[in-house]
Amino acid sequence: MTRKLQAIQGQDGVVTMYCCGPTVYRDAHVGNLRTFLLADLLSRTLQMVGLEVRLVQNITDVGHMAEDFSDVDKILAESEKTKVDPFEIARSYESKFHQDLALLNIKAADSYPRASEKMNQMISAIEQLIATDHAYVGTDGSVYFDATSFPSYGALSGNRLDALKPGHRYEYSDDGGKKFHADWALWKLAGTRTQMIWDSPWGAGYPGWHIECSAMSIELLDSHVDLHVGGIDLRFPHHENERAQSNSITGNETVTTWVHGEHLLFEGRKMSKSAENVVLLHDVVERGLDPLALRFTLLENRYRSQMDLSWASIEAAHVTLKRWRQLLAECGTDLECKFDSEISSAFTSDLDTPRAMQRLRAIEKDPTIGALDKRGFFLFADQVLGLDLNRLPESRELPSECKELLLRRQKARSEKNWAESDALRKELDDLGIEISDGVDGQSWQWK
RNA sequence: GGUCGGAUGGCCGAGAGGCGAGGCAAGGGACUGCAAAUCCCUCUACACGGGUUCAAAUCCCGUUCCGACCUCCA
Structure with a gap:
C-alpha cells in the first residue's frame, strides 16, 4: 500500500480483478458507466499483453439502497408504490445494466454475484470478524466493525482515524449502537422492515454495504485481488472499510492495487x-x-x-x-x-x-x-x-420511397432544376439519408 | 478544520526541462450549380510573484482562485 503507481503482476499469468457496482435501485448513468469502462479497459489491456483476467463484478441488490441522507430504501419504496416485488424491481435494473454494458462494448465479467445470494458468505465473514475481536454486537443489537482494531485504517484514503470527526452533516439514526463514530455496520437488524431481510445469528436483518465486497472477493477470487476498481467516491469509506474487513479476515493485504476512476x-x-x-x-x-x-x-x-x-x-x-x-x-x-x-x-x-x-x-x-x-x-x-472500428457502414436496405426520391433528384439535377434538387435533398435528409454530389453524380449513405 | 487534486488559446483538452499535441468552434481558400463531406491555410496559451538552470508550461518556494473526499454516491 503505497498510494503510488505500481506495475500489475498477477500470478502464473492470471490477474484477478474486482469491480464495485452497480447498485440496482435506479438506472446507471454515464458516469457510473465510465467506471465500468475503466475495468473493461484494464482487462483488455492485460489481455493484450498476454495475461489472463478473472473479473468479478458484484450486483448490490440489497442493503445499500438509499440515495440521499433520508435512509429510505429506494427499492422498498418503489415496491410499496408499484406493488411489484422488490427483487423483481432490482432484477429489471440489473438487466438494463447489462444492456448498457453491451451497448458500450464492455466485455462481460466472469461472474456477477448478487449480494442477496451471498448471505451465507457474508454472515460467516461477520462471524469470523466477531471471533477475532474486529467486530462486536452493539447496544442496539446490530453488528459493527471496530475501526480501532485495524491499525492501518486510513492508509488507502489518506484519512487518519483521529482526524475523522463525528459526521457533522448527519448521523445514521440506526447507528446509535456503535462504540466509536468511525465504526460501521456489518449487520443491521430488521427493525420495522419485513421485506429483503434474512435470518442471522444476531436476528433477522440485512447486511451492511461494505461487507458484500469483502465476502465476494474472498470467496470468488481465492482471497486475493490483484486489481480492485471503483469510482473515486468509493475510496472512502467503502474501500477503506472493505480493506479493513478483508485484511482482518485473510490476515494479508488482500488487494494489491486499487484503481479509482475520477468523476464525470x-x-x-x-x-x-x-x-x-x-x-x-x-x-x-x-x-x-x-x-x-x-x-x-x-x-x-x-x-x-x-x-x-x-x-x-x-x-x-x-x-x-x-x-x-x-x-x-x-x-x-x-x-x-x-x-x-x-x-x-x-x-x-x-x-x-x-x-x-x-x-x-x-x-x-x-x-x-x-x-x-x-x-x-x-x-x-x-x-x-473496443470501438468496433471494423464495423461496416450501415447497409440497411433503402426503402422504395427513398429510391424514388433519389431517382427524381438525379433527374432534376440532370435538368439543372436546382430548386427541386435541393428540396429533394432536404426531404431525404429528414429520412436519415445523407446526399453527397461528386463528379460521378450523387451518392448517399445512412446518417 | 483535515486530506488530496487542479489552474494551458473562443471552448475541450495532452504535455517527458530544450524542435508550438490534438480536437471542436471560428475565419480564409480549393472543390461544388449550391451545399455536405474532404483537403489546405490562419489565429494561439501556459493563474500570479519569486527561485533553480545555459534553458521552465514542466522542477522548488510562496500567493490567489477552483474542485474532490471527510461516514449518501461510479
Whole structure:
C-alpha cells in the first residue's frame, strides 16, 4: 500500500480483478458507466499483453439502497408504490445494466454475484470478524466493525482515524449502537422492515454495504485481488472499510492495487439529480448517436482526471468514429492486427488512452503508411479501445420511397432544376439519408 | 478544520526541462450549380510573484482562485 503507481503482476499469468457496482435501485448513468469502462479497459489491456483476467463484478441488490441522507430504501419504496416485488424491481435494473454494458462494448465479467445470494458468505465473514475481536454486537443489537482494531485504517484514503470527526452533516439514526463514530455496520437488524431481510445469528436483518465486497472477493477470487476498481467516491469509506474487513479476515493485504476512476461532470457540473444533468446511455441513443461515440469521448480523457462531458463532445466523437470506420472499410478486409509500440505503450502506461487516440489520428493522416498497415494499426488499437472500428457502414436496405426520391433528384439535377434538387435533398435528409454530389453524380449513405 | 487534486488559446483538452499535441468552434481558400463531406491555410496559451538552470508550461518556494473526499454516491 503505497498510494503510488505500481506495475500489475498477477500470478502464473492470471490477474484477478474486482469491480464495485452497480447498485440496482435506479438506472446507471454515464458516469457510473465510465467506471465500468475503466475495468473493461484494464482487462483488455492485460489481455493484450498476454495475461489472463478473472473479473468479478458484484450486483448490490440489497442493503445499500438509499440515495440521499433520508435512509429510505429506494427499492422498498418503489415496491410499496408499484406493488411489484422488490427483487423483481432490482432484477429489471440489473438487466438494463447489462444492456448498457453491451451497448458500450464492455466485455462481460466472469461472474456477477448478487449480494442477496451471498448471505451465507457474508454472515460467516461477520462471524469470523466477531471471533477475532474486529467486530462486536452493539447496544442496539446490530453488528459493527471496530475501526480501532485495524491499525492501518486510513492508509488507502489518506484519512487518519483521529482526524475523522463525528459526521457533522448527519448521523445514521440506526447507528446509535456503535462504540466509536468511525465504526460501521456489518449487520443491521430488521427493525420495522419485513421485506429483503434474512435470518442471522444476531436476528433477522440485512447486511451492511461494505461487507458484500469483502465476502465476494474472498470467496470468488481465492482471497486475493490483484486489481480492485471503483469510482473515486468509493475510496472512502467503502474501500477503506472493505480493506479493513478483508485484511482482518485473510490476515494479508488482500488487494494489491486499487484503481479509482475520477468523476464525470456534465456540462461543468457533477452529474446529479438535483443538478438535473443526469445522462443515461439511453439518452445518447435517443439523440441518434452511436453509443460507442460515448465510449470514444470517454477514451479521449484519462481515467483519473475529472472530465467534463458535453453533447458537443459526443457529437464530435460520433462523426470521427464514422470516419474511422469508413477509412478501415476502404483499406480492405484483412483482419490481421499490426503491432504499434506507441499505442501499446500508451495503454500500458497507466492506461493513457488519449495518447493512443492521438496516435491513431496521426496514423490516419500519415501518407507514408499503406492501407493495409493503417488498417492493421487501427485493428490493433481497437482490441483495447473496443470501438468496433471494423464495423461496416450501415447497409440497411433503402426503402422504395427513398429510391424514388433519389431517382427524381438525379433527374432534376440532370435538368439543372436546382430548386427541386435541393428540396429533394432536404426531404431525404429528414429520412436519415445523407446526399453527397461528386463528379460521378450523387451518392448517399445512412446518417 | 483535515486530506488530496487542479489552474494551458473562443471552448475541450495532452504535455517527458530544450524542435508550438490534438480536437471542436471560428475565419480564409480549393472543390461544388449550391451545399455536405474532404483537403489546405490562419489565429494561439501556459493563474500570479519569486527561485533553480545555459534553458521552465514542466522542477522548488510562496500567493490567489477552483474542485474532490471527510461516514449518501461510479
